[in-house]
Amino acid sequence: MPAKQPVIILGGGMAALAAAYELSCTDELRSRYSVTIYQRGWRLGGKCASGRAAHPADTGSKRVEEHGLHVWFGFYYNAFHMLRDCYAQLGQPYTIDTMFERRNSTPLMEYQNGRWLLWPLDFPPDPPGVEPGVNPNLPTVPEVILRLIRLVHEYLQHIANWLPRTVDEDLQSSVRWLEHMVAAPAWITAGVGNVFALSAAPHKPILPMLTWTQTVTDRWHGVRAAIDQISPAQAHLRNELRRLWIIADLAAAAVRGLTAEAADIAINGLGVLDDRDLREWFEQCGAHPEAISSAPVRGLYDLCFGYTDGDSSSFATANMAAGTALRCMLRIGMGYRGAVAYTMKVGMGEAVIAPLYEVLRRNGVRFEFFYRVDGLELVAGKLAMVNFTRQAVPQTGSPYAPIVNAPAGLASWPSRPDFSQLVNGNQMQNVAGLDFESNLSPTWGGEQIVKLDLTQPELNGAKVVLAISIGELRRITSALDSPGSEWARMLDSLKTVATQSAQLWMTKDFAGLGYPDPVRPAMNAGPEPMDVWSDMTPVVASEGWQDALRPASVQYICGPLKEDGGFDSAQLARQAVENNTAAWLQNMCAAAWPGTSAGGGFDWSSLVASGGAQQRARLSEQYLRANFEGSERYVLSTAGTTAARLKADAKAAANLYLAGDWTLNGLNAGCVEAAVMSGMQAARAIRGVPAYSMPGASDWP
Numbered sequence: 001m002p003a004k005q006p007v008i009i010l011g012g013g014m015a016a017l018a019a020a021y022e023l024s025c026t027d028e029l030r031s032r033y034s035v036t037i038y039q040r041g042w043r044l045g046g047k048c049a050s051g052r053a054a055h056p057a058d059t060g061s062k063r064v065e066e067h068g069l070h071v072w073f074g075f076y077y078n079a080f081h082m083l084r085d086c087y088a089q090l091g092q093p094y095t096i097d098t099m100f101e102r103r104n105s106t107p108l109m110e111y112q113n114g115r116w117l118l119w120p121l122d123f124p125p126d127p128p129g130v131e132p133g134v135n136p137n138l139p140t141v142p143e144v145i146l147r148l149i150r151l152v153h154e155y156l157q158h159i160a161n162w163l164p165r166t167v168d169e170d171l172q173s174s175v176r177w178l179e180h181m182v183a184a185p186a187w188i189t190a191g192v193g194n195v196f197a198l199s200a201a202p203h204k205p206i207l208p209m210l211t212w213t214q215t216v217t218d219r220w221h222g223v224r225a226a227i228d229q230i231s232p233a234q235a236h237l238r239n240e241l242r243r244l245w246i247i248a249d250l251a252a253a254a255v256r257g258l259t260a261e262a263a264d265i266a267i268n269g270l271g272v273l274d275d276r277d278l279r280e281w282f283e284q285c286g287a288h289p290e291a292i293s294s295a296p297v298r299g300l301y302d303l304c305f306g307y308t309d310g311d312s313s314s315f316a317t318a319n320m321a322a323g324t325a326l327r328c329m330l331r332i333g334m335g336y337r338g339a340v341a342y343t344m345k346v347g348m349g350e351a352v353i354a355p356l357y358e359v360l361r362r363n364g365v366r367f368e369f370f371y372r373v374d375g376l377e378l379v380a381g382k383l384a385m386v387n388f389t390r391q392a393v394p395q396t397g398s399p400y401a402p403i404v405n406a407p408a409g410l411a412s413w414p415s416r417p418d419f420s421q422l423v424n425g426n427q428m429q430n431v432a433g434l435d436f437e438s439n440l441s442p443t444w445g446g447e448q449i450v451k452l453d454l455t456q457p458e459l460n461g462a463k464v465v466l467a468i469s470i471g472e473l474r475r476i477t478s479a480l481d482s483p484g485s486e487w488a489r490m491l492d493s494l495k496t497v498a499t500q501s502a503q504l505w506m507t508k509d510f511a512g513l514g515y516p517d518p519v520r521p522a523m524n525a526g527p528e529p530m531d532v533w534s535d536m537t538p539v540v541a542s543e544g545w546q547d548a549l550r551p552a553s554v555q556y557i558c559g560p561l562k563e564d565g566g567f568d569s570a571q572l573a574r575q576a577v578e579n580n581t582a583a584w585l586q587n588m589c590a591a592a593w594p595g596t597s598a599g600g601g602f603d604w605s606s607l608v609a610s611g612g613a614q615q616r617a618r619l620s621e622q623y624l625r626a627n628f629e630g631s632e633r634y635v636l637s638t639a640g641t642t643a644a645r646l647k648a649d650a651k652a653a654a655n656l657y658l659a660g661d662w663t664l665n666g667l668n669a670g671c672v673e674a675a676v677m678s679g680m681q682a683a684r685a686i687r688g689v690p691a692y693s694m695p696g697a698s699d700w701p
Helices: 014-021 026-030 077-090 141-162 169-182 183-198 213-230 232-260 262-273 278-284 295-303 322-334 350-364 424-429 470-476 485-491 538-544 569-590 615-620 673-687
Strands: 005-010 033-039 049-054 058-066 071-073 100-103 108-112 115-119 341-344 366-369 371-379 382-390 448-455 463-466 499-508 532-535 553-560 623-626 656-657
Touching: 005 014, 014 033, 014 077, 014 673, 026 033, 033 371, 049 350, 049 615, 058 499, 058 623, 071 656, 077 350, 077 673, 100 262, 108 295, 141 232, 141 262, 141 322, 141 371, 183 553, 232 262, 232 295, 262 322, 278 295, 278 322, 295 322, 341 350, 371 470, 463 673, 470 485, 499 569, 538 553, 553 569, 569 615, 569 623, 656 673
Parallel strands: 005 033, 005 463, 033 366, 463 656
Antiparallel strands: 049 058, 071 341, 100 341, 108 115, 371 382, 382 448, 499 553, 499 623, 532 553
16 A cells, blocks of 8 residues: 655644645545644634633633634635535534524614714525535626626615605606616626627727716716705615615726726636725726725725724725725625625634544544744755744643533633643743743743654655745745745735734623614624624623623624734733723714713723723723734735735745635635635645636636
């Protein structure tokens, strides 16, 4: 029997786990590959890692502690498909509906006339039986254009029907004229097909909508002016129609832009638009300035932490490549299965990482914890050595056992390692600030330098998957970083941003917050600096609280983190997050949580805390996190950088493969789906099968 092909995976995030899954998910693959994952610290998951620890108010509880708010969108076919397979192997209690909550309310907030207003955004649920990870539903670009045209038509109908009769009749006529123009059968049936036929010649505009003549512009802007004529006594109607017009304006601009560059998009996909920022592209397509700066556009930047300096209070540094942004926006809104979004009812560690770990372990994948990668060495263009710091050694020489049971009985990860399993664990516990996941951590004195020699006989022909996020790569890949190389270009081009998050255990239930919508939001893009919020109350049931101390709800918030020159310590970074969270709470209580307001500010008793914590000190007992180091940082998709991304099989070294949401994976955005796709692509390249054949890797399914 031939020897198995050794595969070394560096890193333990979603890309690494997906690569290991793709190399071990069948008997035939398990007979061909011997897979080992090397991971720093005691847990897997990367940015998706979560832990369990006691809340100070109830020392017997095991609260969930996340890196941030995790939302899985309904279009994540590859991630859900992999997870479904794991759940099927493990059996109860692992199902999509026991681990995830289906969410269809993703409202926005907009700042108008000195106050924040709720902009409801609800998506229709799919009928029963339509499930994520089953039968991908990603729309093609022509299908997107048809749906956008129909959306413009529908919204113009609404505007025409709802405009008060007191509005000038000429303006009523303008709305009807635009409505009929958009609905022209020649456009719907012939135009899009001709424009996006792969063999199409450059297409001449067939309707005024494409050229946006002065007549069209005058009538279009006249409709907007008509909306402003509505009486202040009908402010709700005016806001509704203004929002319909903004969405229609953005959709019409997108149709013009996509058809104008149809020949390039038909060959190369939406990536041809990535040389421009989304707002710049909308401006080129004739979108109105009000629409370009509106809540739907800003909400996408907020969702993707799309601010190059981490300051979301200003749109000045917002930056997201137009093609990537459109791809994300359109797949979120038009490609979902079951629900538009899914959030965890437990921690990410329980819902995703632990099941993956257990299935991979059963599949024969080996895990080496407490191995921090410090460098790579090349010989004759081939990776020959991996340099590690071995941070700790298990007591008995047997593998470290990372899993504990959460109160709900689920396999879980602790927020700190189990020192009792480690040689000199007592000594480690006495080192203040020791953190195996941080480059700023003090050492404990017993670390070991380890070299993994890939030229030794048992590793002969080994393939290596580099699945560590790009924020850490400059530190460890100097051997690849020669001047003028593709690797150097990638490191210099791709940007990352620090992020921040807070989990707030509340004494008030969701209704008690006073939020003006009875539906719990999956996401709410609103006041800065923590501009994305989700009610995550189902998580509380898994945390083992005493009945008398049980929180009434839990709220997760997150956003980019402005660094102002960087942080010298985790303590300084956390203090910045605490200050930002306090500011956000003051803003949010006035904007949308009036039930938490007292004396003109936030009522600190709204936070669950131990008996001795008073006023703002109660905030320090919540879970606050700054993700500002290395691989914790979020990878941005800024304009002009897509071309610098490398594919999984880019061969920076002959036996090296790449995995992470920072690669050129077809989605090219910082999210779980991109990470999973990249891991699958690396594994398929190793297997010698088409690496980019999975759903979502192309704009042309």
